[in-house]
Structures are given as structure tokens and as C-alpha cells.
Amino acid sequence: MKFKYTLSPNYHAKTSTHRIMYDVLFALLFVCICSIVLQYHLYGIGGAIKAIVIMAICVITTNLVNLIYWKIMGVAMKDMFDKIAENASIITGLILALTLPLGANGNYEIFYVAFIASIIAELFGKLIFGGFGCNIFNPAGIGRAFCLIAFAKVLETPTIDGLGSSSPLLTLQGNPNDLDTVKQSFGSFTDLLFGFHQGAIGETLIIPLIIAAIYLLARRVIDWIIPVVSVVCVGLFAFFYSVANGTFSIDFVLIHLLSGGLFFGSIFMLTDPVTNPNTKQGKFIFAILFALITFLIRAKGNLPEGVVFAILICNMFVPFIDSLTVGVTNENTKKKILSTSVFLIICILLVMAFTLVA
Amino acid sequence: MENKSVLKDLKDTLTLGMFKQNPTFILFLGMCPALGITTKCVNAIGMGAAVIFVMFFSNIIVSLIRHIVMDEIRIPVFIIIIAALVTILEMGMEMLTPELYDAMKVFIPLIVANCIPLARCEAFAQFNNPFKSALDAIGMGIGFTIGLLCLSFVRELLGLGTVFGVRIIPTAFTIPAFSSSCGAFLTLAICASIAAALVIRNRKRAQLKEEVV
Amino acid sequence: MKIFKLTLFLTIVCAICAGVLYETNVLTAPSIAAYKEAKTNKMLKEMVPNATSFKTVEVDNTTLSAIHEIYVGDKQEGAVLEINSIGFQSELSYLVAVIDNKFQGFQVISQAETAGYGTQITEDKFKDQFINKDINSEIDTISGSTITSGSVKKGITQALKIYENEVKENGK
Numbered sequence: 031m032k033f034k035y036t037l038s039p040n041y042h043a044k045t046s047t048h049r050i051m052y053d054v055l056f057a058l059l060f061v062c063i064c065s066i067v068l069q070y071h072l073y074g075i076g077g078a079i080k081a082i083v084i085m086a087i088c089v090i091t092t093n094l095v096n097l098i099y100w101k102i103m104g105v106a107m108k109d110m111f112d113k114i115a116e117n118a119s120i121i122t123g124l125i126l127a128l129t130l131p132l133g134a135n136g137n138y139e140i141f142y143v144a145f146i147a148s149i150i151a152e153l154f155g156k157l158i159f160g161g162f163g164c165n166i167f168n169p170a171g172i173g174r175a176f177c178l179i180a181f182a183k184v185l186e187t188p189t190i191d192g193l194g195s196s197s198p199l200l201t202l203q204g205n206p207n208d209l210d211t212v213k214q215s216f217g218s219f220t221d222l223l224f225g226f227h228q229g230a231i232g233e234t235l236i237i238p239l240i241i242a243a244i245y246l247l248a249r250r251v252i253d254w255i256i257p258v259v260s261v262v263c264v265g266l267f268a269f270f271y272s273v274a275n276g277t278f279s280i281d282f283v284l285i286h287l288l289s290g291g292l293f294f295g296s297i298f299m300l301t302d303p304v305t306n307p308n309t310k311q312g313k314f315i316f317a318i319l320f321a322l323i324t325f326l327i328r329a330k331g332n333l334p335e336g337v338v339f340a341i342l343i344c345n346m347f348v349p350f351i352d353s354l355t356v357g358v359t360n361e362n363t364k365k366k367i368l369s370t371s372v373f374l375i376i377c378i379l380l381v382m383a384f385t386l387v388a
Numbered sequence: 389m390e391n392k393s394v395l396k397d398l399k400d401t402l403t404l405g406m407f408k409q410n411p412t413f414i415l416f417l418g419m420c421p422a423l424g425i426t427t428k429c430v431n432a433i434g435m436g437a438a439v440i441f442v443m444f445f446s447n448i449i450v451s452l453i454r455h456i457v458m459d460e461i462r463i464p465v466f467i468i469i470i471a472a473l474v475t476i477l478e479m480g481m482e483m484l485t486p487e488l489y490d491a492m493k494v495f496i497p498l499i500v501a502n503c504i505p506l507a508r509c510e511a512f513a514q515f516n517n518p519f520k521s522a523l524d525a526i527g528m529g530i531g532f533t534i535g536l537l538c539l540s541f542v543r544e545l546l547g548l549g550t551v552f553g554v555r556i557i558p559t560a561f562t563i564p565a566f567s568s569s570c571g572a573f574l575t576l577a578i579c580a581s582i583a584a585a586l587v588i589r590n591r592k593r594a595q596l597k598e599e600v601v
Numbered sequence: 602m603k604i605f606k607l608t609l610f611l612t613i614v615c616a617i618c619a620g621v622l623y624e625t626n627v628l629t630a631p632s633i634a635a636y637k638e639a640k641t642n643k644m645l646k647e648m649v650p651n652a653t654s655f656k657t658v659e660v661d662n663t664t665l666s667a668i669h670e671i672y673v674g675d676k677q678e679g680a681v682l683e684i685n686s687i688g689f690q691s692e693l694s695y696l697v698a699v700i701d702n703k704f705q706g707f708q709v710i711s712q713a714e715t716a717g718y719g720t721q722i723t724e725d726k727f728k729d730q731f732i733n734k735d736i737n738s739e740i741d742t743i744s745g746s747t748i749t750s751g752s753v754k755k756g757i758t759q760a761l762k763i764y765e766n767e768v769k770e771n772g773k
Contacts, residue, residue: 139560142560142561146563154574176565176570179565179568179570180563180564180565180566180570181563181564182718183745457610458606458607458610460603460607461607461610461611464611465610465611465614468611468614468615468618469614469618471618472618472621472622475622475625476621476622476625479625479626479629479633480625480629482629482633482636483629483632483633483636486636486640
């Protein structure tokens with residue numbers, strides 16, 4: 031008999047960080063290609079080229095920042111390729127690129143925005159903390175939040191005046207009670223599903239995002255809890271908010287569900303395994319909290335789109351959620367379900383209470 | 389021999405606050421003006437000059453009365469002296485340089501809460517003669533100004549595109565976030581980490597020198 | 602005994618400081634007041650170039666703090682209202698010229714709003730609407746800085762009401 035002696039860990043399955051990252055990259059590339067096709071359909075060849083250039087700038091810049099940073103830290107040139115590949119900076123770059131809009135027609139400021147945002151995202155989101163696996167916040171989220179603070183004008187101007195002059199959520203913020211005006215800005219609900227309206231280049235195509243999500247779930251790269259629970263909860267909160275407000279209509283719920291970065295954020299940014307809670311119950315709480323903060327920022331906050339800041343805030347809460355849920359034994363399943371449901375009910379009551387706030 | 393060491397002692401007192409114990413990046417004192425006022429380089433110079441003025445006189449006065457002041461009551465007395473000096477400075481600025489006063493109106497009263505004058509009174513002026521206290525005040529004030537200048541240089545260059553009003557970067561390429569508090573925290577973090585890296589490098593060099601000797 | 606000595610010492614220090622401050626105030630107060638008046642006059646003259654003099658009437662109100670009556674020669678032509686209101690993140694202080702039931706100018710005295718958004722109230726695009734505009738017509742707010750420009754609009758509407766009451770009371 032031949033015995034193989036190997037050192038632990040003795041895993042022989044092919045699951046490794048590398049394989050997971052390759053799957054995520056594949057799904058992202060699929061979404062990128064769909065987005066380029068969509069921009070071509072909406073804005074012609076100019077729009078498609080703009081989208082490609084934005085993605086290229088983001089990916090190249092994140093890798094460059096990695097190169098310079100590790101050079102300063104003293105990594106030898108021959109190890110550099112492995113080091114950069116390990117940091118998965120291409121994924122950060124692509125996710126950041128997909129959250130940016132195309133900017134005004136004929137205006138190229140968006141390229142500068144993409145450049146600066148990639149530097150900030152990679153440097154302050156990942157490298158400062160120690161590289162891949164050590165970051166607290168989602169790096170693309172930090173880059174996008176910085177864009178919101180620094181370059182809000184560039185991001186908000188519509189690409190073509192008149193083609194649904196601004197994104198649905200922006201119109202909704204301006205007219206919170208007038209759903210007809212909002213509906214005019216994007217045509218019909220099938221338009222929303224396929225993304226025929228203004229918005230970030232990766233956020234508007236709902237159907238391709240769902241296909242990518244199914245692929246990732248089938249490959250067991252992400253777990254089903256976070257995307258499903260966060261989307262369902264945003265729908266729940268929108269439903270109860272409109273009921274408490276008195277202006278109930280199924281359109282309000284659908285608009286909140288299908289516009290903005292909700293699907294993209296919950297599939298690609300929230301499920302980042304580095305910044306997730308570790309336990310199942312933790313993930314439920316994480317997703318419910320994300321849905322709560324997103325909806326409240328959209329409904330009552332100053333900003334039209336709450337997904338990015340909600341992601342960052344929930345990342346902050348992850349160690350706290352972990353301290354509450356890790357270590358509880360499996361025998362308390364009933365107690366876990368009960369406590370999570372109570373949390374959900376408290377959130378719903380909170381959302382309904384917010385209708386009383388001016 | 390004695391003259392040399394006395395002179396060296398005075399020189400050390402003067403230069404201590406400038407780099408080795410820079411109040412902004414190493415001692416982390418006076419954060420409020422460092423974050424709030426450094427949007428333009430002129431503000432940094434103005435604030436630095438105001439703080440040097442206040443610290444110079446407060447250190448000398450505290451050092452003169454250091455044998456009379458009773459121990460239990462020293463902190464209120466120091467604060468009263470510093471607050472009176474700041475009010476005199478405020479009135480003087482309003483009369484002599486009204487435009488600069490308008491720009492810095494909110495931050496001058498904050499010099500009282502700025503920890504640097506109180507910290508130097510408490511840690512140094514209490515125990516040393518007026519001449520050395522004055523040197524320490526000047527050194528710490530200059531160090532504070534250097535810290536503010538570093539911060540405001542970066543923030544003005546990236547946020548407004550100018551340095552001391554001279555345009556360097558065209559307006560389209562400026563990043564307005566650096567003029568707000570978000571950029572202030574980022575810049576402070578980077579400058580403080582560079583300062584810490586320099587301190588560690590100097591310490592390592594000093595260790596190597598000792599080992600060789 | 603110790604307490605008595607401590608209190609006495611603290612009182613003496615306070616008294617000395619207060620005395621020095623009083624002297625400084627006496628020295629500097631006239632120059633400061635003169636500078637403030639010169640600054641307000643400069644702003645008023647910029648807004649209404651053909652006025653020969655202004656008479657300032659203090660008003661006891663949080664929104665409308667002063668009415669600067671415009672005099673061309675000996676005739677009163679209108680007034681510049683000095684208005685304060687709370688903006689998005691700071692207190693706004695601005696002047697609005699009202700001549701012959703029309704707005705004839707708008708100038709911001711002080712503000713500390715968000716750069717690029719609230720600071721748009723200092724730009725010509727917002728200020729130009731106040732030239733030759735009927736005081737009963739609606740003031741346009743700026744999209745993207747709703748709170749700041751809305752506060753300006755509310756402040757002007759309120760101040761106009763108070764000003765009209767004052768004019769009626771004084772029977773001018």
C-alpha cells in the first residue's frame with residue numbers, strides 16, 4: 031500500500047480563494063459585456079466606447095496602485111505578479127467601474143473621476159489595511175462613496191437630456207408623492223428590468239444581474255441568504271412604508287426594488303466574503319440591516335441612492351454582529367429564528383414610524 | 389565647556405517642538421484647527437502666527453508667576469491667562485487686520501481650547517525660567533505652523549488647485565472633497581503616518597549607530 | 602484657610618485679566634465699529650449705485666435684522682433689507698434691495714454652505730433673478746441645494762411681510 035504523507039491542511043477539493051475569485055471575475059465580465067451592449071443600444075457607439083474606457087481605466091489604475099504600493103513596501107519585482115494577482119484588484123476595479131454612470135454626453139470628466147476613485151478605492155479601501163482579506167470595508171464601496179462626496183455634480187448630470195432626464199430614484203426624491211412623473215422618466219416596468227434608463231452602467235440591467243447571481247449560486251461562490259433577504263426586505267419596507275403613509279400602490283414597491291444599485295450592491299458588493307458576518311444568523315441580520323438603512327436613506331435622507339452608504343455602515347457593524355452570533359450552538363435554532371424575526375418586525379415598525387417624521 | 393552645554397540646551401529647547409515633537413503629527417495636539425482651518429495656506433500662516441503670539445506671552449507670564457501659583461489652582465489660572473490673551477489677540481486682529489479676522493473669526497476663540505498652549509504651560513513653563521519658556525513657545529508654535537502648512541498645502545493643491553492663491557492645477561481637475569472635512573481626515577492620516585515612518589527610521593538609525601560605537 | 606487663600610488668589614488673577622481686557626476694549630472698539638460701518642456701506646453702495654446715503658433702522662426680529670433706507674438726495678427711494686436665516690449647515694446673512702415694489706439686487710454677506718451646492722446662492726445665476734423682479738412673484742430655488750435656496754426664499758418672504766407691516770405702521 032502506498033501512503034501519501036502530506037502536511038495539514040489536508041484538503042484536496044478545488045475550492046480555494048483563487049477559484050472563487052475567478053468565478054466572481056467571470057460573472058463580472060458577463061455583466062460588463064451585457065452593459066456594453068446596453069450602452070450601445072441606448073447611446074450608440076460613443077456610449078459603448080465610453081463604457082469600455084471607464085472599465086479599462088479603473089482596472090489599470092487599481093493594478094498600478096498595487097504595483098507602486100508593493101514596490102514601496104519592498105516586494106521584489108519577480109514576486110510582484112503573484113502579489114498583485116493575490117489582491118484581486120481587477121475585481122475591485124470592475125465593480126467600481128460598474129457603479130459609475132456615463133456622465134454627460136461629450137463630457138470626459140467621468141474618466142478623471144474613475145481614475146481618482148480607483149486610487150482612493152484601492153489605497154484607502156484595501157492596501158492600507160494590509161491587502162486582500164484584511165479590509166474592513168468594501169473597497170469599491172469606499173471609492174464610490176468618495177465619488178459621491180467629491181464629484182456629485184459629474185455623476186448626476188444625465189447622459190442625454192430628455193431620454194428619461196434623470197434616474198428614477200432622483201425623480202422619486204424630487205416628487206415623493208407623484209408616482210406618475212416618476213413613471214414617465216423610465217417608460218414601463220419592463221424597461222426597468224432591462225435597463226433602458228439613466229443610471230450607473232452596471233446597476234440598471236436587472237435580468238443579466240439575476241443570471242450572474244444564479245451562476246454564482248450554482249458554483250457555490252456566494253450564499254443565497256444575503257442577496258435574497260436584502261431584496262425581499264427592501265420590498266417589505268417599501269410596502270409597509272407606503273401602507274403607513276396612506277399612499278399605497280404596488281408601483282412604489284416595484285420602483286424601489288428595481289431601480290438604483292440594490293441588485294448590483296447586494297449580489298456583488300455585499301456578498302464579499304471578507305466583509306461578511308460568519309454565521310447564518312449573522313448574515314440574516316446583516317441583510318435586514320442593509321435593507322433598513324438603504325430604504326431609510328432613500329425615503330428620508332438627503333441622497334437619492336442609499337445603497338453605497340448602507341453597505342459601508344453595515345460593514346462597520348459586522349464585528350458587532352459576529353460577537354453576538356458566533357459561538358451560539360446549533361441547538362438554539364428556534365431561538366435564533368425567533369430573535370431574527372423580532373429584529374425584522376422592529377425594523378418594519380421603525381420604517382412605519384418614520385412616516386411620521388417630516 | 390559649560391557655556392557650550394547651556395547653548396546646546398537652549399537650542400534643543402527651541403528645536404524640540406519643530407520636528408522631533410511636532411505637536412500636530414507626533415503629539416496630536418491642536419487637532420481642531422488642524423482639521424478645520426487648513427483649507428488654504430494663508431489660513432495656516434495666520435493661525436500659526438496667532439498661536440505663536442498667544443503661546444509666547446502665556447508661557448512667559450506663567451513662568452514668571454510659577455513660584456507664586458498654588459498647585460491646586462494652577463489649571464484654572466493658566467486657562468484664564470490664555471483666554472485673556474486670546475481675547476486681546478481677537479480685538480487686536482479685528483482692529484488691525486479686519487480681512488484676515490473675517491476669515492478666521494470662528495477659529496480664534498478655539499485657541500483657548502487648543503491644547504497646545506495649555507499643554508506647554510503645564511509641562512514646561514511651570515518648571516523653567518522665562519527665557520527657556522519663551523524659546524519653547526516659539527519652537528512649538530513654529531512646529532504647529534509647519535504641521536498646518538503641510539496639511540493646507542496638500543488640501544489647497546488638491547481641493548482648490550492653488551497654492552497661496554497661485555493657480556497650479558486647472559479648476560476642472562480639482563477634487564472638492566479635499567476642501568471638506570472628509571479630505572482633512574484623509575490628509576491628516578497620511579501626514580501622520582509619514583511622520584511616524586520617519587520617526588521609526590531615525591530610531592533604527594540611532595540604534596545602528598549605537599551598536600557600531 | 603487654604604480655600605480662602607485659593608479663592609483670593611483666583612479672584613486677584615481674574616481682576617487683573619478683566620482690567621487688562623477692559624483697557625484693550627476701550628482702545629480698539631472705535632476702530633472696529635468704524636470698519637464694520639464702512640464694510641456695510643460699501644456693500645450697500647455696490648447694490649444700489651445711484652444712492653447718495655443710507656439710513657439704518659434696527660429691527661427687533663430674528664429674520665429681518667435691519668432696514669437700510671435708500672436716500673437719493675433727500676427722497677427715500679426704497680430700502681435694502683438685511684435678512685438672516687438658517688441654511689443647510691450654517692447661518693445665512695444676506696441683503697435684498699426693494700425699490701418700487703420690485704427686487705433690485707441680492708447679495709450674500711456671509712454663509713458657510715456646501716461647496717458647489719449651497720454656495721450657488723452666491724453665483725450670478727441665482728443672483729440675477731433678483732434684478733427687476735416683482736416682489737409678489739415666485740423666487741426660483743436651486744435644484745440640488747433645496748434647503749439652502751429654500752431658506753433664502755422663506756427668509757425673503759418673511760422679511761417682506763415684516764417690512765410691509767413696518768411701512769404701514771410708520772405711515773410712509
